[in-house]
Amino acid sequence: MTTPHSIVSGGTGLVGRFIVEALLTAGHRVTVLGRKAPPDGFFSEPVAFAPMKLDPISVSTGLFEGADFFIHAAFDHLPGKYRGGEGDDAEGFRRRNLDGSIALFQAARTAGVSRVVFLSSRAVYGPCPPGMMLDESDVCRPDTLYGEVKLAAEDALTKLSGDGFHGVSLRVTGVYGPAGEGRLHKWAGLFEDFLSGREIAPRVATEVHGQDVGTAVRLVLEQSAVRVSGKVFNVSDLVLDRRDILALVARSTGSGNTLPDAGDASMVNAMSTKRLHALGWSPGGMPLLEKTVPDLLARP
Template sequence: MRVAITGATGYVGRFFVARALTDGHRVTALTRHAPGGPVDHLPYDLGAAPPELSGTDLLVHTAFAHIPGRYRGGEGDDPDGFLAANLDGTRRLFDAAARAGVPRVAFLSSRAVFDGLPPGADLPEGCAPDPKSLYGQAKLTAERHLSALPLRGWSLRATGVFGLEPRDLPRATPPAWQKWRDVLTEAFSGRAPAPRRGTEVHGADLAGALARLVAAGAPAGPVHVSDILLDTRELVGTAARVAGREAALPATSDAPVSAMTCETLVGLGWAPDGRARLEMEMPALLTAYGLV
């Protein structure tokens, strides 16, 4: 199968590249610059016309323009530019895929399509979206544009993504996974981080979810992708145990969390293992952050 992936050198995109290559597919990176390595390349930018996509069996759209480190609020002081790139650019890409006869498109959407609902709300796949942030609104509008096109389109409503980036693949510079660096550095310095908890999914499990959808020929539509509820106390405790060091533990968070349920994927036999992956990858993470 020929798989084209936007954002292929970015953090989340590289998990999709790795999985597609593992499954024996031919991968084309749709990126500004040729990444090299075991993939083909077509120049692509969210603000420009899409490349010719004829012959593509699956388009995976992960590219997203935002302030570094921020998704909600990632528009900064330029909401018009944010929408021009991420919404207008995405719609152009989806339209180009439909014109080229691409049969399947996977869009990296977000749990943010529900961020207008009160904390602690149940989020089954039949829950009506209610985005408050511009990020969530853009994702939902793009989802609806995809659903109206004559192709099989899956909108992957992913929660927070974690995991060490796949090795031996081209990546953006600097390495993208920095989400827990400050928290762990603070804890190992003797200051307890603020209590927090939230839902997470490992990037490899996210890519595996798409592989399940493709293999099963699953119906088009939104698909929830979520795994563990992770408390910062648990994260810091795991890191301290692995490192054999003292760390300042925050209090357990009692904040309500709106967790998505993943009916479609569970029905296809998807079985993510985020806690095991977190434990397995923690030594490498601590080494990368200079904490061991």
């Protein structure tokens, strides 16, 4: 059996690293696209690297020669910001992240890549009534440029699908989990604030472990085209209160600092994941969170 060759853009990012690791575990040969090559030992196994900028002018079919799959996880934004990540350069943000993404999809199709997975976002849904469950069939009304760009890229990939080329979009919620070597995980600042005794505002949000995102990517690559081509899938696991996260921190560290007040989970728009579960996806839930928090605390 031929070893599948997968190209992953943004593979050194928090989410991209989990995707690369999931593909390596599944036996794929992986090439990472990005601005900088990953440092030695960044991944559990060696990967190839090819330089890439999210710029439609610089994209070429040569990036995808010999590849079976392309997973597009790269996104250009201000550090630490997705919504509002365009700063004062909305036109450049759109050119890089929308025009650049479409150019990559087109180049992959021309090069003979059979399947593309695009990492989209729950931001495509836009504001919804409090407590409403988000379903892939809902009409999307994004209220941020970030959400607009993600939705437009989804639509472009769907329109390109057909004739042996199959696009799939994953609408991913907040992703947690350990970061790569020398990098901070997403809750590092929250943990530091709590352990330092600072006041923490209540907040409830939807979360999914990066490991479960990697599994979702692997699953949609393994399905028959008829089950996934041109479709979107929500990727979310927990409706998670900061108080519950920090209670795990307190238990692991013995801290007696005051926990924040509980947030109002009834106001959160959770994401239905029935479509993804039908493919065999089963996220880690609270047991994985309870295992992950002590691991995050143990990391420098």
